[in-house]
Amino acid sequence: MTKAKIAIFLLCFFVLVLGPSLMAQNHWLNTIVWVEKTPENVAKLKTMWLDILMDWQGKIWIVASPDDIRKLKDAEILYSNDDNEPDNKNESNNDNEPGNRLHKGLESISAQTTINGAFHSYREVESEVYALERSYPNLVQVHIIGNSLEMRNLYAIKISDNVQADEEGEAEVLITGCHHAREWISVEVPLYVAKHLAENYATDPHIRDLVDQAEVWIVPLLNPDGLEYTIHFYRYWRKNMRDNDNRTYGVDPNRNYDFMWGNDNEGSSAISSSYVYRGPAPFSEPETQAIRDLFAQRDFQVSINYHNYSQVIIYPWGYTNEPSEMDALLEEMASEMAARMERVNGRVYGYGQAGNQLYLTNGGATDWALGVYGIPAFTMELPPVDQQQGGFYNPEEEIPSIVRENIPAMLYVIEWAIENK
Amino acid sequence: MKSAPPAVFWAFSTCILLVLIVILLLPSSGWTQVKIGQYVDEASVRTWNNIGVLTAPAVGLGETQFTLARDSSVALTNPALLSRLPKFTASLNGSFVRATCLKYSLINTGAITSTGAMDIGIIALDYAGASVRYKNFTLALSFGLLEYYYRPGVRVESKYEGQLYHTLDFDQDGALRTINFALAYKINERFSAGIGANFIKGNLEKSVDERYYVSEVTQEDKDSSDYSGFYVNGGVVYDVSDRVTVAAMFRTPYTKKAVSESLIRYESRYVEIRTEAEAKDNTYKQPLVIGVGANYKLSERIIVASDLTYFDWSSYAVTYYEEELDRDFRDIVKVSAGAEYWGDFQLFGKEWRFPLRIGFNYDPQPMKDPNIYYLYLSVGTGFRVGRFAVDLSGMFGKEYGSGDSLNAQKVVLSLSYRI
Numbered sequence A: 001m002t003k004a005k006i007a008i009f010l011l012c013f014f015v016l017v018l019g020p021s022l023m024a025q026n027h028w029l030n031t032i033v034w035v036e037k038t039p040e041n042v043a044k045l046k047t048m049w050l051d052i053l054m055d056w057q058g059k060i061w062i063v064a065s066p067d068d069i070r071k072l073k074d075a076e077i078l079y080s081n082d083d084n085e086p087d088n089k090n091e092s093n094n095d096n097e098p099g100n101r102l103h104k105g106l107e108s109i110s111a112q113t114t115i116n117g118a119f120h121s122y123r124e125v126e127s128e129v130y131a132l133e134r135s136y137p138n139l140v141q142v143h144i145i146g147n148s149l150e151m152r153n154l155y156a157i158k159i160s161d162n163v164q165a166d167e168e169g170e171a172e173v174l175i176t177g178c179h180h181a182r183e184w185i186s187v188e189v190p191l192y193v194a195k196h197l198a199e200n201y202a203t204d205p206h207i208r209d210l211v212d213q214a215e216v217w218i219v220p221l222l223n224p225d226g227l228e229y230t231i232h233f234y235r236y237w238r239k240n241m242r243d244n245d246n247r248t249y250g251v252d253p254n255r256n257y258d259f260m261w262g263n264d265n266e267g268s269s270a271i272s273s274s275y276v277y278r279g280p281a282p283f284s285e286p287e288t289q290a291i292r293d294l295f296a297q298r299d300f301q302v303s304i305n306y307h308n309y310s311q312v313i314i315y316p317w318g319y320t321n322e323p324s325e326m327d328a329l330l331e332e333m334a335s336e337m338a339a340r341m342e343r344v345n346g347r348v349y350g351y352g353q354a355g356n357q358l359y360l361t362n363g364g365a366t367d368w369a370l371g372v373y374g375i376p377a378f379t380m381e382l383p384p385v386d387q388q389q390g391g392f393y394n395p396e397e398e399i400p401s402i403v404r405e406n407i408p409a410m411l412y413v414i415e416w417a418i419e420n421k
Numbered sequence B: 001m002k003s004a005p006p007a008v009f010w011a012f013s014t015c016i017l018l019v020l021i022v023i024l025l026l027p028s029s030g031w032t033q034v035k036i037g038q039y040v041d042e043a044s045v046r047t048w049n050n051i052g053v054l055t056a057p058a059v060g061l062g063e064t065q066f067t068l069a070r071d072s073s074v075a076l077t078n079p080a081l082l083s084r085l086p087k088f089t090a091s092l093n094g095s096f097v098r099a100t101c102l103k104y105s106l107i108n109t110g111a112i113t114s115t116g117a118m119d120i121g122i123i124a125l126d127y128a129g130a131s132v133r134y135k136n137f138t139l140a141l142s143f144g145l146l147e148y149y150y151r152p153g154v155r156v157e158s159k160y161e162g163q164l165y166h167t168l169d170f171d172q173d174g175a176l177r178t179i180n181f182a183l184a185y186k187i188n189e190r191f192s193a194g195i196g197a198n199f200i201k202g203n204l205e206k207s208v209d210e211r212y213y214v215s216e217v218t219q220e221d222k223d224s225s226d227y228s229g230f231y232v233n234g235g236v237v238y239d240v241s242d243r244v245t246v247a248a249m250f251r252t253p254y255t256k257k258a259v260s261e262s263l264i265r266y267e268s269r270y271v272e273i274r275t276e277a278e279a280k281d282n283t284y285k286q287p288l289v290i291g292v293g294a295n296y297k298l299s300e301r302i303i304v305a306s307d308l309t310y311f312d313w314s315s316y317a318v319t320y321y322e323e324e325l326d327r328d329f330r331d332i333v334k335v336s337a338g339a340e341y342w343g344d345f346q347l348f349g350k351e352w353r354f355p356l357r358i359g360f361n362y363d364p365q366p367m368k369d370p371n372i373y374y375l376y377l378s379v380g381t382g383f384r385v386g387r388f389a390v391d392l393s394g395m396f397g398k399e400y401g402s403g404d405s406l407n408a409q410k411v412v413l414s415l416s417y418r419i
């Protein structure tokens, strides 16, 4: 009887704990790529012990781990992972398909030998946003919405038709990235979403439709000082770079907003060395002040803050387990986003109320947007699912696929904002 | 000719480190931010202002050297002085440098807080050289250890219920060396000029290695650079009178080039994630240096001397992996002065001569913020017997301006053989 209980307990334990992570591992580790079936490639591939999926329509499809991707690169075999499904081949030949474009964009960035690889540093974000503005002057406008403690610019990219004008009646959406320094992938997604909107405006009627009716504000890098610190000194740094004057450093920007700020010491900390230190006062930090001021000047209908990791979409409240009045709507929107995202790469994003999903948080940007402005707001915790799958680290090769699956969710949110303006 | 000295590095510093300070003081009103100050990654231990290896005679005089020919190390600063050395000289120099630093890399800048300043201690054979004169020409070959990039290593251990669950190790080490060929020409009894060619080589290795034992996660961040470069130094020395000598020297600005590699690695039970980068053309634009010096012989036995050295640090620039690093530097002038007394006595039937030296040194560092400088006092002595010269000096300094109360010391022993 006891043995049976123990056995059942152990079984449940393994299923619950190991099961998801192992399954997630398969999702996470392996991507399907194809290479052109040329005699040279076939000869090279024969010696590489790869997991060949099929030989189809002049291409060899491979289930590739990051290691395999490296092997392909080393062997100078050109590969593409534009789509998981060969059925989408026709679309994937379309140059306007998001995957193709992003992949190309990524290659040009990977070619740079910057110290953080394909991820963007502050300077790289700066040059990207201005390059985008130069390429699409009627669609993209770069705004400096403030300065960090170390006087780096906080950039916002405004994307809209007649971008120079502040068009009455257009829906407004805010997207932020990198409240937290070590969450490098959270810079990439907003940045590439901006590129995607601008680059596909001319050719994709759906995107044109959305951009014509909305003003999308994207702040890809809210904590540039922290990001630079993770690049040059300590990869695992989270907060901004405030000197707290007691030999401790950093305020957690995502605990510094003025809604339920310091509500308790579980959802944030009053201790300055803590990684969730909320700061001496709400909006004590120039980074959060910039978002506060942007909200005051605009009229956002919805906002999304990118973070990682966990692979979940969470929504207010974070400061309590109690649901918000908007709970049903938030759940509906999150579930729609998750469904659209799963369709892209098959990656499943969980969703739920923040206070129930991860841990309590107070003074966060997402609670603040709902609490003060009454708008739906989401924290998008990007992959991986857990620490064993990489925690705050994402392989460079995964950037395009993570970006790709986030685009439909983003478009949905813009659609929603337009419909509910 | 001596072969290149194996630069023996030693660190004695272990660190008093640890745990986070958990007192919340009242927050200041203004915006304050992390300022590393002196010890950015590529900063040499103790001072930024390195133009050669100063051996014990110069250190005893507060690092005053431009007008005083004591051994072949003058080839690295003012090679004109080579023509005032004996016909043949060979010298070795060993030094012990100790300095404290508070903020560097991830220490006291965010990630890790120490309970106090950290100690750096380095013992090195830092100069070996020889000079030989033929008619009006003097030729010298020198090996010098110009800069040290060593930092106190740090290990942080976290335990939970007696069980180790997390460790973090930080290490940084490296050095910059020069091989110098110098030639001096005696134009007349009073006037000499000299020039030197410097081929530099060096390296810097830095790593942060973090392990979580329970979850079996490893996080590593490694950076390494190999340095190379070339510059020219030169100078003149002129006896204005029997009592007064003046000199001037320069070092050309040059680019310290670096070939660098970086690896960020994450490993868990299921994944290994590597982000690797390589840069073949990182550059550190080193400043022009111009120095002037004078000495005055008060008597047969007493001489006073002083040097002023200008460093064009405002031109300093670092390009690292295609990005300009933020180095907001200003030009500085280093001031040194000293006095030397020569005594003698008879022992074992030989004449022994001995110097007594004292000196002073004002050594401002190039960062604009915080604006800091070191003040040093120095003493030195030694003896000359037959063909041998032995000198021993110490220099003791304190830093002002950062509020961190850093300090630095140097003890130097030189041996020379002269014909």
Ligand SMILES: [Zn+2]
Residues within 6 Å of the ligand: A179, A180, A183, A254, A306, A307, A308
């Ligand atoms: Zn985050």
